[in-house]
Amino acid sequence: MPSALPVNVNILEAQKLVGVNINPAVFIRVGDQKKHTATQKSTNCPFYNENFQFEFQETPQVLFDKVIEIKVFHRRTLAFLMTHIGTFKIDISTVYNQPDHRFYQKWGPLTDPADTRSGIKGYVKASLSVLMKGDALSMASLPAPSSSSASDDIEKNLLLPRGMASERPWARFRVRIYRAEGLPTMEAGLMAKMSKATDRTVFIDPYVQVSFAGQQGETSVASATSSPVWNEEISFIEQFPPLAQRIRVQVLDDAKMGNIALATHFLDLQQISDPTRNGINPITPPSETSTQDGGGEECRVLPTLHGDGRSRKERGRQAVPNGESCHPLRTPTITPYPFSVPVHFLNNTYQVVSFDASTTVDEFQCRLNQDTGIRKTGLSGFSLFTDDPTGRELEHFLQGAIKICDIISKWEQALKEQHTGKSENTRTVRLTYKNRLYSSLQVRGESERERLLLAYQTNEAIVAGHFPVNKELALEMAALLAQVEFGDFERPFSAPGSAQTKSNQTLKQVLDRFYPKHYRRNTSEEQLRQLLQRLSARWASLRGRSPSECVRIYLTVARKWPFFGARLFEAEAIPPSPEKGARVWLAVHEDGVSVLEHNSVKMLVSHPYKTLVTFGGCKQDFMLVVGQSKDKATEKHLFAMDASKIREITLLISGYINSTHQQKAAAHHLSAPALMVAQPISLKSKELRSKSPPTLGRPSKTPTLL
Structure with missing residues (x-):
């Protein structure tokens, strides 16, 4: 049986770590064993002097092939938000081949394999030793004192074998x-x-x-x-x-x-x-x-x-030619991803996705789609959103060319500006993945995961009162999602006066999550009991139905509404709009912008995208300019709504127009400029600014929050 073979790692300190106001900690991995130091607060030159021993019951041949990996991270409140600073790696064989089988108080240069152009990210001072059975134990001599600068001391005392160049491409x-x-x-x-x-x-x-x-x-x-x-x-x-x-x-x-x-x-x-x-x-x-x-x-x-x-x-x-050397790389073919962040879905699940400093939203979504079985964004219509750092009930669409690291950095900066006091804020950015540009063409080739998430997104609209369902239909659809979420209903509804059972609590949870809020307002205890009883009966009737079957039924019913997949914005029509003074919904969907009656959600008027001359907003006013025909003059429709919603509806209309024209261009082998007829504008003092359409060889750039 192989004897125990100890590998000793002593982490003394670190110097010249990149970053501002960082909390560095050192993580050591040898083979499959992992250990880490304490975290030092707000310093680029932390001191540790912590010793770690790793023991392996293996033969020397197997042990020598293992790698000692030293990583430095900027630690945050949540572990998955740790920022990788740099890494140093050396195999045990190289350590054992040194005099006395050790490196004593040497500086390991930290680099980032995910960013090969960034250079050295700092240095970690460490002692490494490997002792076999029978090896003589000797004390290492201390380095002679030097009057040179700290920078020179580091450069002359690197954790590298003798004769190896300090700069390695x-x-x-x-x-x-x-x-x-x-x-x-x-x-x-x-x-x-x-x-x-x-x-x-x-x-x-x-x-x-x-x-x-x-x-x-x-x-x-x-x-x-x-x-x-x-x-x-x-x-x-x-x-x-x-x-x-x-x-x-x-x-x-x-x-x-x-x-x-x-x-x-x-x-x-x-x-x-x-x-x-x-x-x-x-x-x-x-x-x-x-x-x-x-x-x-x-x-x-x-x-x-x-x-x-x-x-x-x-x-x-x-x-390979004998006279050539290894060239420095610009784009690595295999790169580890040092960061990861959870992406949340509307069914209360999440997926952790890894990324590096150069990962864009498009690349991030591509990786997410592969992990979750969702088609690429152009086919599924799904997009990435962040919550609002100020705490408002807002979500912000992320455009594909932005880097994920920039988004998180700006989000955290905005959060810090909101909390300038000494109290520590533990909020972190929340990424959500959901459908943004729905099209009826997406049904073909729709994956099971996409259908499930669409069902939960439709449920959000139903609960908020943005989807027209009567009380009976709402109860049926709540029962379908209850079957998806919880499976078969276990017990019948408990009789009045009995102890509140687990099934009773589950039924109330189903009502809270899947039943419209406006139908639950001002209900008496007796009405609530009857509602729970009817829900339990409908849920029990679905016994044996699979989640995928229930989702299919749910979407079949929901898609009968002409505005399924539309995004509704609450507004008030003001002159010169024909519906002046009325509370309405502006429904943005694949065919155009429709004005819906506020209470019944019935259509009052619809404006196809081809009739839009221009659109945009200023402060709390949003305007649509519609051209019905060549002979008829254009009409202005003005609506009062929240300023944050004006920005959102403008970007959404632009997204639908660009998406529609890109599909037509692909189908007819035409370029997008020949098809574009409308673009967003800004209004000043409720007056329309004339603006020539941009060249649209690619989708027009629209403003972004982050």
């Missing part, structure tokens, strides 16, 4: 996996017995896993074969020369009962590199590499490793 390390031969078939275990019983050979499903400097990549899985062919490339981003000695190439079987390692081989970078040149490229033409499986059998894998450079043909194979 970023490089791309490519491992190309060609094929494998001689892999075992299923000759042992339960599957082997089954194969003998059925007189049929059971093959494995192999894939290759490559590990390097704490990073890992995998090929695809080859199905049912002992001689797989991949021809796939795995790339790693790391500084050159790396502080990792070996690349591990492992063949595994993608078994249903768990992945099984079939064979492992280590590529030593020193053996496959040219030591006579500075800035060398690892060079290996495709050749067979022998690996050993668990039974001592030899099988062969064809990998090749090379740096980033132009290639040449050598004996019909691809090789």
Whole structure:
């Protein structure tokens, strides 16, 4: 049995950390074990002097391949909002090869693999040591005092092997996996017995896993074969020369009962590199590499490793020119994402999405769509929103070109300006993902997740009174969502006077979440009891129905309303509007802008987008200018509404117009400029400013909050 092998990490201090008013903490990971220091408040030069010991019951060969990873984070109130400052990585083999098997009080330069152009983010002073059984224990000599500056002391005392340059460029390390031969078939275990019983050979499903400097990549899985062919490339981003000695190439079987390692081989970078040149490229033409499986059998894998450079043909194979060095990278092919934030959905669930400093809203949404099974934004109509930092009941649409980090930074800045006192505010930005530009064409190809979220979004409109349903229909739709949310109704409605049961509480919760508020106002206790009883009966009648079936029924009923998916804005018509003095709803939908009666939500008049000459607002007035025909003069419709809603309705109309014209342009192979007929404007003193339409080879830019 392998003896315990201790790895000691002593974190002394950090210097020159980037950032303003940061709370730094150091996180150490060795293999699968993680530990961290205390958090120092409001400093770029924290002092720790904390010691950590990691013990492993493994052989030296396995231990030496593990990586010591030291990361510095700016800690915040919530763990998932921690900001990554920088990382330093070194494998245990490099530490053990040092005199006395240690680095003593050396400065590790911190870099960010997600931003290879940013340079050094600070330094961490640490002592690293690895002691095997039988190693002599010696005291390290203290560094001689120096009168040079602190900057010179750091530069001359870096946590790097002797002779290694202090400036190491970023490089791309490519491992190309060609094929494998001689892999075992299923000759042992339960599957082997089954194969003998059925007189049929059971093959494995192999894939290759490559590990390097704490990073890992995998090929695809080859199905049912002992001689797989991949021809796939795995790339790693790391500084050159790396502080990792070996690349591990492992063949595994993608078994249903768990992945099984079939064979492992280590590529030593020193053996496959040219030591006579500075800035060398690892060079290996495709050749067979022998690996050993668990039974001592030899099988062969064809990998090749090379740096980033132009290639040449050598004996019909691809090789890297001997005279080229690794080039600094501008756009890494594999980048870890140091930040993550939850994105909330209207069904009270959320998805945590990772991002880096350069991630835009479009890229963030693309990653979110892949994780949640939602189509891309142009097909689903879903968009990202933030809450308002001032605490008002507002949501702000995020345009695709903005960076997520900029949004969070400006949101936090706005929050700080609202709370200038000494009290600490614990609010964080809340991102919500929901449908913004609904189109009837989206029904085709709609995913199950999209239907579910649309149902909950429709429920919000019903509860707020923005969707016309009578009391009976509202009860039916509440029961459908109760079946989706809670499943089958367990108990019948309890009799009057009995203790309030759990099912009774659940029914009240269903009413609060899924039944219109205006139908619940001024209800007596008896009326509420009867309402709960009718709800329980309808819910019980849905027993056995699946959530997807209930969502389908719900949307089938809801889509019968002509303005399904529309966004309603409350307004008051003022002269010269024909509906002057009346409280109305302005419904913005895929076909145009409609004016609805406030109480019954019935349509009074509708203005298709092709009839809009212009639109916009000033202060608390919003105006539509409509041109009915060439012969008839234009009409002005003026509405009084909240200033924040004016901005929202203007952006929404613009979004629908641009989306419609982009769809037409794609369908008819025309450009968007030939189709655009309206654009948003600003009003001053209720007078229309004449403005020529912009060139629309791309969607017109509209103002953004953040």
